[in-house]
Amino acid sequence: MPPLLMCLFYLSEMSVKNAQPNFSPSQVSEIMKRLYNLTASGIRPLPSYDDQNLYVAPTEGGEYVLKIMNSEDSKNPTIIELQTHAMSFLYQNGLPAQTAVPTTSGQLMSLEEIDCGYGCQKYLVRLLTYLPGVTISKVPFTPKLLYETGRTAARMDEVLQKMVHPHLSILERENFIWSLSNVCLLEEYMSVLDGDPLQEVVKSVIDQYKNSVIPRRSNFRKCINHGDFNDLNILVQPDDNHGYKISGILDFADMNSGYYINELAITIMYMMIEHPDPIAVGGPVLAGWESVFPLNKDEKNCLYVLVLSRFCQSLVMARYSVMLHPENEEYLMTTSRKGVKILQKVWELGKENVEKFWFDHAAQLGV
Numbered sequence: 001m002p003p004l005l006m007c008l009f010y011l012s013e014m015s016v017k018n019a020q021p022n023f024s025p026s027q028v029s030e031i032m033k034r035l036y037n038l039t040a041s042g043i044r045p046l047p048s049y050d051d052q053n054l055y056v057a058p059t060e061g062g063e064y065v066l067k068i069m070n071s072e073d074s075k076n077p078t079i080i081e082l083q084t085h086a087m088s089f090l091y092q093n094g095l096p097a098q099t100a101v102p103t104t105s106g107q108l109m110s111l112e113e114i115d116c117g118y119g120c121q122k123y124l125v126r127l128l129t130y131l132p133g134v135t136i137s138k139v140p141f142t143p144k145l146l147y148e149t150g151r152t153a154a155r156m157d158e159v160l161q162k163m164v165h166p167h168l169s170i171l172e173r174e175n176f177i178w179s180l181s182n183v184c185l186l187e188e189y190m191s192v193l194d195g196d197p198l199q200e201v202v203k204s205v206i207d208q209y210k211n212s213v214i215p216r217r218s219n220f221r222k223c224i225n226h227g228d229f230n231d232l233n234i235l236v237q238p239d240d241n242h243g244y245k246i247s248g249i250l251d252f253a254d255m256n257s258g259y260y261i262n263e264l265a266i267t268i269m270y271m272m273i274e275h276p277d278p279i280a281v282g283g284p285v286l287a288g289w290e291s292v293f294p295l296n297k298d299e300k301n302c303l304y305v306l307v308l309s310r311f312c313q314s315l316v317m318a319r320y321s322v323m324l325h326p327e328n329e330e331y332l333m334t335t336s337r338k339g340v341k342i343l344q345k346v347w348e349l350g351k352e353n354v355e356k357f358w359f360d361h362a363a364q365l366g367v
Ligand SMILES: Nc1ncnc2c1ncn2[C@@H]1O[C@H](COP(=O)(O)OP(=O)(O)O)[C@@H](O)[C@H]1O
Pocket: 046, 047, 048, 049, 050, 051, 053, 065, 098, 129, 130, 131, 132, 133, 135, 232, 233, 235, 248, 250, 251, 253
């Protein structure tokens, strides 16, 4: 392992191991009562990669998600406050984001110092509304639902762009590895693919990013990105026509200042991963997106490389995480394995073919 990775390995092990909260049922009940004057019952865990998420149905009525942030992220209340603000702003503008329920003293979050097994640590706690529906990963991706996904992503970015907040500048996140503006940062992790033929593909994608995306970036329109519009962060529920409509947008932890086109590329990539015919995803998502926000020439020209770049980010970071946490290999590699196949195929098809397919298909769908 090269020294940089060795050092990151050590830091990450040190900081992450004890950071994920594990509040007991009685600690949860006490917090619900003291902060929200609610009697917790019907508590069940919800999945979370680094926080503790709990579904709570208090005896007073209603359904909520109690989100207890890990102790690392809890050290940064400003960014959490900004995320909570964005969620509420989207909700006020007709998008189905969760909102935070104020404590009895009117706070949207509370810093709780608690020992849940790792000594006394501080955790940021928020009570969020529970949204109806199931994750989009559980239902068939019809062209109509893909169109809706693209349309919702574009509406979301249009609203986020109007948001006002004194600390918007912290969303610049210059070294944020998941930003599609920072694809070149992957070069530092390239050794995780040593000996794998995929390394050549990833290197070529990064080269194309440097040669064709970066020079056009000054013509991309800026906005604030959700940044992780994936199949587990979108909720759907049945509509009146035997299909599904989007009923929830979750997880604003990756929000960052970027470009509209980044959000579209991320959306297409994650829908491709879950689709039996990945190439068929781009057209409908693009058509839905352009029904709200038509792309300019340079944005169109970069879509293919940006979608491939997201595959590369996902793949390289999955390999890197496996190296840090071999015990999670099974979990971390599921998305990644599908991703590798799609990346290879889309790369072999080439920019012209894929773009033609996406843009012709979108045009047929009526944009
Ligand atoms: N409001 C909600 N409505 C329905 N399901 C939810 C809600 N909030 C969270 N979930 C479920 O919990 C999971 C994790 O939520 P999320 O906020 O994305 O957590 P994290 O970023 O910590 O992984 C989601 O994938 C979803 O299945």
